[in-house]
Amino acid sequence: MDLDNNLKSVKHKIVILSGKGGVGKSTVATQIALSLKQQGLKVGVLDVDLCGPSIPRMLNVEDKDIHQSSQGWVPVYPDPSQTLAVMSIAFLLNKKDDPVVWRGPKKNAMIKQFLSDVVWGDLDYLIIDTPPGTSDEHITVVEGLQGYNPDGAVLVTTPQAVAVGDVRRELTFCRKTKLPVLGVVENMSGFVCPHCAECSNVFSKGGGEALAREFNIPFLGCVPLDPQLSQCLENGQSFVEAFSSSPSAQILNKIAETLHQRTAMNGSIS
Amino acid sequence: MSEKPENAPEHCPGTESEDAGKSSACQGCPNQNICSSAKPKGPDPDLAVIQERLSSVKHKILVLSGKGGVGKSTVTSMLARGLALDDNLQVGILDVDICGPSIPRVMGLEGEQVHQSGSGWSPVYVEDNLGVMSAGFLLSSPDDAIIWRGPKKNGLIKQFLRDVDWEDTNYLVIDTPPGTSDEHLSVVQYLQHAVIDGAVIVTTPQEVSLMDVRKEINFCKKVKLPIIGVIENMSGFICPSCKNESQIFPPTTGGAEKMAEDMKVPFLGKLPLDPRIGKCCDEGTSFFEEFPDSPAVTSYQQIIKDIPDNLLFGNQTKDLLHMYLTFIPLFTKSFFTSTIFKGYSSG
The missing domain is CATH 3.40.50.300 (P-loop containing nucleotide triphosphate hydrolases)
Known part of the structure; x- marks a missing residue:
């Protein structure tokens, strides 16, 4: 496998x-990618959720197909600027409702192929x-990235204890596989009622921040619940662009910026 | 055609095939051991x-x-x-x-x-x-x-x-x-x-x-x-x-x-x-x-x-029941369902 050629031209790799x-x-993943793209960087998004790929709809490239070139698979570009490249199993399915009923080994083979055969070109970031x-x-993604100096993982959680409990396990996973943790994002934290402007903590509050403090890892920010964000994802619109003044978009932009600063240092060391 | 179990992974070579348990599709299939062993093939005894x-x-x-x-x-x-x-x-x-x-x-x-x-x-x-x-x-x-x-x-x-x-x-x-x-x-x-x-x-x-x-x-x-x-x-x-x-x-x-x-x-x-x-x-x-x-x-x-x-009832029976109830208004719903329920719960 020449994992070499295709991943070598990607400067930074971040796993969500x-x-x-x-x-x-x-x-x-999509909003960080869109925000980095807005800053003029070249970004790729690789979706390794094989049984439930959501990325194509969120980036409005649901009906696209993948083309083969002499170097490998050409990713899908949502706009002509070609500064955002996307790869997902959804592009390989005949019908979008087809289930991918695969056991582990087959999924692993597919992911290895995604890591080695996609012609990303020169990318600043692969999310x-x-x-x-x-x-x-x-396991397969982390193994596949070994030797290509992945920048690390961003852990996403919602504030409730039930979610944070699972994310603690993910942290153990990162430790065991020696994947650095770039930080924790607390999503869906608080909902501002559009009728009375009262903020309700639909899924409790502060769980992600407490987790970051407890394990001494960077906390990247709280993204409040925003129906406009859900709406944008449904329609495949860029939320950080369309509603740039909303608090959620500002936080997402800030998170992208922080990640950019932190990983830029990683680049200079290597 | 060789026989394939109903829930076999995609591209299963079939339990009778020479490749049974050996092809790449067999990796991770819980029946792989049974298929690949030389013993006469049968269903998983644990079932x-x-x-x-x-x-x-x-x-x-x-x-x-x-x-x-x-x-x-x-x-x-x-x-x-x-x-x-x-x-x-x-x-x-x-x-x-x-x-x-x-x-x-x-x-x-x-x-x-x-x-x-x-x-x-x-x-x-x-x-x-x-x-x-x-x-x-x-x-x-x-x-x-x-x-x-x-x-x-x-x-x-x-x-x-x-x-x-x-x-x-x-x-x-x-x-x-x-x-x-x-x-x-x-x-x-x-x-x-x-x-x-x-x-x-x-x-x-x-x-x-x-x-x-x-x-x-x-x-x-x-x-x-x-x-x-x-x-x-x-x-x-x-x-x-x-x-x-x-x-x-x-x-x-x-x-x-x-x-x-x-x-x-x-x-x-x-x-x-x-x-x-x-x-x-x-x-x-x-x-x-x-x-x-x-x-x-x-x-x-x-x-x-x-x-x-x-x-x-299962859904088909339930649909039938609905049709029945719509078309035969002589039956009162409570009478009908109660007898059906009795029939099922005693069975």
Whole structure:
């Protein structure tokens, strides 16, 4: 496998992880990617959630197909500027409702192919979105990135104890696989009622921050629940661009900036 | 044509093939050992053991969703707790989410351990009539991660099904991780002789969630798992201060009800997003006991009331019944259903 050629031209690799499902891994992955793109960087998004790929819809490239070139698979570009590249299993399915009923080894083979065969070109960032858990997909991605100096993982959680409990396990996963942790994002923290402007903590509050403090890892920020954000993801719009003044977008932009600063140092060391 | 088991992985060479157990598609299939050994081929001997073990469990319900974080574990715990409110029913929860077990916390059982007895593993009991089994009970600290690939997860699931002593149980509610992969295939495969009544599918209202759930429904159809119905969770949030409703997760494509209609599966109901449910789950307390008058409890009770109907009749029979009731108004509904019910419950 010439994992070499295709991943070598990617400067920074960030893995988005969470032990818990539905906490907003794909949301954070897409919005960070869009925000970095807005800063003029070249970004790729790799979706290794094979059974439930959400990235294509969130980036409005649901019906696109993948083309083969002599160097490998050409990723999908949502706009002509080609500063955002996307790869997901959804592009390989005939019908979008087709389930991918695969056991681990087959998923691993697919992920290895994603890591080695996609012609990303010169990228500043590759953001890798993962399914929940600490199993096949995660082990394979981390193994595949070994030797390519991955910058680390961003852990996403929601504030409730049930979610934080699963994210603690993900942290253990990062420790065991020696993947550095770039920080924790607390998503869906607080909802401001559009009728009375009262802020309710729908899924409690502060769990992510407390976790970061307890394990002495950087806390990247709280992203409040915002129906406009859900709406943008449904329609495949860029939330950080369309609602740049909303508190959620500002936090997401700030998170992207922080990640950019932190990983830029990693680049200079290597 | 060589023979393929129903739940075989894609590209299975067939159990009679020379490549059985050796081709790349066989990697991770729980039957690989049997296929690759030179012995005469037969079905997995554990399947009969599982069937025997679970013969004392009347109904087995799977809680599924393609999407994570939509409330599978919450719904599982609420269904089980709701069913267990009836002292005459014995209820069990089996958590096959090996890498992210939430059930122990949601049921207030964190830190509990599994005990072994002569008859197998004993579930941990929340109430006299509500037992729980989860991978979470096998971990020594809340930070411990189970970093396992598929085959090891399958091994543990098989052990759960084969070795846990549920005694006489009316309902076993099985909570699953998101997706359509190892855990789901294994449960369906191992329970093929023990018969699963069907799957309850949980989703949230947004399309991002529904698109994964459609895959899950197609998975059920593929493995011939009956669908009891779809539940829409987190549908609408009522502000505790002004009582106005907001759609935090907007149903941009019509929500779960329309999806169920399009996919021709029953719709069981909508559950409101109530922060108090999340709080109860975090604390491991029973929402039914803490807030018996809340709208969410009413919705859950309605769903729980409907589930046995769907189990008893199956959907086709239920449709027939509806037709019957529409076309023969001479029969009063109560007379008709009561006789049917009597017939079934005595049988």
